Amino acid sequence: AQTVTQSQPEMSxxxxxxxxxxxxxxxxxxxxxxxxxxxxxxRQMILVIRQEAxxxxxxxxxxxxxxxxxxxxxxxxxxSDSQLGDTAMYFCAFMKMSDMRFGAGTRLTVKP
Amino acid sequence: xxxxxxHPSWVICKSGTSVKIECRSLDFQATTMFWYRQxxxxxxxxxxxxxxxxxxxxxxxxxxxxxxxxxxxxxxxTLTVTSAHPEDSSFYICSGSLISPGPAFFGQGTRLTVV
Numbered sequence: 598a599q600t601v602t603q604s605q606p607e608m609s610x611x612x613x614x615x616x617x618x619x620x621x622x623x624x625x626x627x628x629x630x631x632x633x634x635x636x637x638x639x640r641q642m643i644l645v646i647r648q649e650a651x652x653x654x655x656x657x658x659x660x661x662x663x664x665x666x667x668x669x670x671x672x673x674x675x676x677s678d679s680q681l682g683d684t685a686m687y688f689c690a691f692m693k694m695s696d697m698r699f700g701a702g703t704r705l706t707v708k709p
Numbered sequence: 710x711x712x713x714x715x716h717p718s719w720v721i722c723k724s725g726t727s728v729k730i731e732c733r734s735l736d737f738q739a740t741t742m743f744w745y746r747q748x749x750x751x752x753x754x755x756x757x758x759x760x761x762x763x764x765x766x767x768x769x770x771x772x773x774x775x776x777x778x779x780x781x782x783x784x785x786x787t788l789t790v791t792s793a794h795p796e797d798s799s800f801y802i803c804s805g806s807l808i809s810p811g812p813a814f815f816g817q818g819t820r821l822t823v824v
Contacts, residue, residue: 630810640747640800642815688752692810695741695760699753 601691603700610679611708617664618674618703620689626650630692631665631672636702637685645687648672679707711737713805715816722793722823730788730819732803738783739805743813744776747800759786793823 600623610616622631633645648656648665655663660677676683684707689700712735722728732742741760745753759765759780767773775797777789786805790797800820804813 630812632812634815640802640818642753642802642804644812644814647812692813695758695766695806695809697743697804697806697810697813698755701752 601689601698601700603687603689603703605703606701607704607706609706609708610676612679612681614679615675615677616679616705618676618687618689618705620672620674620700622670622672622689622691624670624691624693626693628693631663632690632692633661633663633672633674634688634690634699635683635685636688637682642688646674676705681707681709683707711735711805711807711814713739713803713814713816715803715819717819718817719820720822722821724794724823725792727789727791728793728821730790730801730803730821732786732788732805732816734784734805734814737805737807737814739786739807740783741806741809741813742780742786743804743806744778744786744788745802745804747802747818749800753802756788790821793821795823797821798823 602621629650631648635643646658662675664673686702688702714733716731744756756771757765757767761783765778780786802818804815806813
């Protein structure tokens with residue numbers, strides 16, 4: 598089974614600054630998908646960004662971007678110009694076919 | 710993004726009774742639906758994966774007879790917690806995927822309390 602590791606249980610950042618959340622995964626597969634999800638206090642899971650393993654170009658979505666290092670099995674999330682509304686749990690997820698696994702999560706707090 | 714509606718958002722039931730949670734994909738056909746359980750301040754634990762029209766695939770340690778999953782159509786999956794006990798109290802979340810592999814879209818979650 599695939600495993601997803603998020604080594605930072607908690608992080609904080611000042612409003613308007615940049616923060617990077619780390620994620621590593623373990624798989625023997627070559628084709629898969631990676632995602633970052635955000636879970637605010639409402640507990641609604643929100644898709645932040647996705648990356649297909651076969652694409653070399655790093656995905657970006659407005660203030661959110663990833664650094665995908667396939668050989669190193671690393672998938673970090675960079676949040677630029679952090680906003681108070683970014684405060685949430687962030688989960689890294691790995692998906693192969695119909696199998697989706699989550700990391701333990703990183704609690705991000707954006708401070709005013 | 711695609712919308713998944715989960716109902717009810719919270720429920721309280723008595724020990725020994727059964728509770729059904731519905732998960733509907735409102736604007737897409739979910740070929741695959743996932744059911745997760747989340748304990749406070751923890752990650753999502755996959756309980757089972759279901760594909761429309763076929764039996765669900767349960768994760769190791771999840772009791773099939775206790776957590777009944779039905780995926781009768783491309784827009785509806787249900788989770789029934791049978792003979793609920795206080796230890797079944799948790800936050801249950803469903804998600805649906807249009808394609809596999811592909812992004813999964815989540816319902817709002819259901820907080821189940823068994824008294």
